[in-house]
Amino acid sequence: EVQLEQSGAEVKKPGQPLKISCKASGYSFTNHWIGWVRQMPGKGLESMGIIYPRDSDTRYSPSFQGQVTMSVDKSLNTAYLQWNTLRASDTAIYYCARGVDTTMGEAFDSWGQGTLVTVSA
Amino acid sequence: QSVLTQPPSVSGAPGQRVTISCTGSSSNIGAGFDVHWYQQLPGRAPKLLISGNTNRPSGVPDRFSASKSGTSASLAIAGLQTEDEADYYCQAYDNNLSDSIFGGGTQLTVL
Numbered sequence: 001e002v003q004l005e006q007s008g009a010e011v012k013k014p015g016q017p018l019k020i021s022c023k024a025s026g027y028s029f030t031n032h033w034i035g036w037v038r039q040m041p042g043k044g045l046e047s048m049g050i051i052y053p054r055d056s057d058t059r060y061s062p063s064f065q066g067q068v069t070m071s072v073d074k075s076l077n078t079a080y081l082q083w084n085t086l087r088a089s090d091t092a093i094y095y096c097a098r099g100v101d102t103t104m105g106e107a108f109d110s111w112g113q114g115t116l117v118t119v120s121a
Numbered sequence: 122q123s124v125l126t127q128p129p130s131v132s133g134a135p136g137q138r139v140t141i142s143c144t145g146s147s148s149n150i151g152a153g154f155d156v157h158w159y160q161q162l163p164g165r166a167p168k169l170l171i172s173g174n175t176n177r178p179s180g181v182p183d184r185f186s187a188s189k190s191g192t193s194a195s196l197a198i199a200g201l202q203t204e205d206e207a208d209y210y211c212q213a214y215d216n217n218l219s220d221s222i223f224g225g226g227t228q229l230t231v232l
Contacts, residue, residue, distance in 0.1 A: 044224075046223065
């Protein structure tokens, strides 16, 4: 069974760094893209970007380029999303999801449970 | 405002059929990119409902179906059940943005 287990909720102050994780199991980690999706309070889903664990090829969505860093540790089957300097506007639930190719695109077929990040002074 | 436009809300009575539209443009749906649909139950992570325009993953009831034509796609839910109350999102790749994008989401209420 494919599973994506995300790290727990975080409460941080503006300006602090943060790294959250997404541990994959039940499939070959290096064969599928991992995507990150933001959901701000009461809002819709926003694609942040994707990373290919085999070679760490990373494609950031334009809105998130330079704002976050995606990485993986293949030895741990784990993907990471990190911020160097958090802002209050980063308060959101962050989901990781496994990508699967379709004929003309890529869908997210398995999702983590989400990590709630709260940034408040 | 999202590049993929969905109605903010739809509603229907139990047993009825509802459809949710997803309107794009020549740089995404109209360019031939696949449309995927997700269901997000209250307080839960999204779940893939339809991939590649029309394909239901294993375990998704056949009450859920989808289609695509031109620059638009639609999700249909037949035989509405109270447990179908959720937010529904379409997703597709956009050439101009070089990015995978989600529609703004549609809240389904089962009356």
